Amino acid sequence: MARFNVNEVENYGGQGGGGFFSLKNDKDVATVRFMYNTIDDVEGYSVHEIEVDGKKRYVNCLREYDQPLDDCPLCAAKFKVHARLFVILYNIESEEVKIWDRGKTFFSKLSSLCARYNPLVSTPFEIERNGKKGDTKTTYETYALDTDDVTLEDLPEVPELLGTLILDKSYEELEFFLENGYFEEDVEEQVPPERNPKNDRRNSTSKREPANEAPVRRRRIPASAPAEDKASTSHPTDRRRTVENQDRFF
Numbered sequence: 001m002a003r004f005n006v007n008e009v010e011n012y013g014g015q016g017g018g019g020f021f022s023l024k025n026d027k028d029v030a031t032v033r034f035m036y037n038t039i040d041d042v043e044g045y046s047v048h049e050i051e052v053d054g055k056k057r058y059v060n061c062l063r064e065y066d067q068p069l070d071d072c073p074l075c076a077a078k079f080k081v082h083a084r085l086f087v088i089l090y091n092i093e094s095e096e097v098k099i100w101d102r103g104k105t106f107f108s109k110l111s112s113l114c115a116r117y118n119p120l121v122s123t124p125f126e127i128e129r130n131g132k133k134g135d136t137k138t139t140y141e142t143y144a145l146d147t148d149d150v151t152l153e154d155l156p157e158v159p160e161l162l163g164t165l166i167l168d169k170s171y172e173e174l175e176f177f178l179e180n181g182y183f184e185e186d187v188e189e190q191v192p193p194e195r196n197p198k199n200d201r202r203n204s205t206s207k208r209e210p211a212n213e214a215p216v217r218r219r220r221i222p223a224s225a226p227a228e229d230k231a232s233t234s235h236p237t238d239r240r241r242t243v244e245n246q247d248r249f250f
């Protein structure tokens, strides 16, 4: 499986609003707000990397860390689990919400900022890239600007990441992907139904027990303490339907 670093984040699709944030060249600077009040608002995700239509994509891992590997088809197939932090930024110049793809160690950086600036969103920051394009040792500095009275309510809505930037697939959909290299629903929308004998195979895989019965669980990385806000991890069951069309923009 392909490895990637933050310099390659442009490969991860998503142009325009809600896409990934990147500073491409040495000393590039952006002025942003972190769209959080406190560190408790920051969520991590455990994801896999897959390639869909020639593009690298993140897909949500179905397994909690203490669940058996077989609960997630990609884990069972030895795909590496990546703990990622998708930092939600408001780019003040472009007036767009952007997602900054960072490793989980960025939690401690954000924690330090939250301890000094509270609520965090009320202080704009300059982010400066130190490192040439392609340099894997690239670092980013954050410089606080003057605190004001802007709140989260003054900014655009935070986008749902699951089902958009992070693909959110079921156990059966991931199994289908492993067998075929694509997601069935992507094809159904583009080709006539008669050219689609895969339905039979899908039916046969769905007979597997008991994994078919396992509820989809989402793993969150606790910010500073074990996650206790289970309520915030639930999503409406019809959510994927509403965002499905956005998948194709990436």
Ligand SMILES: [Zn+2]
Pocket: 048, 060, 061, 062, 063, 072, 073, 074, 075, 076, 081
């Ligand atoms: Zn997994």
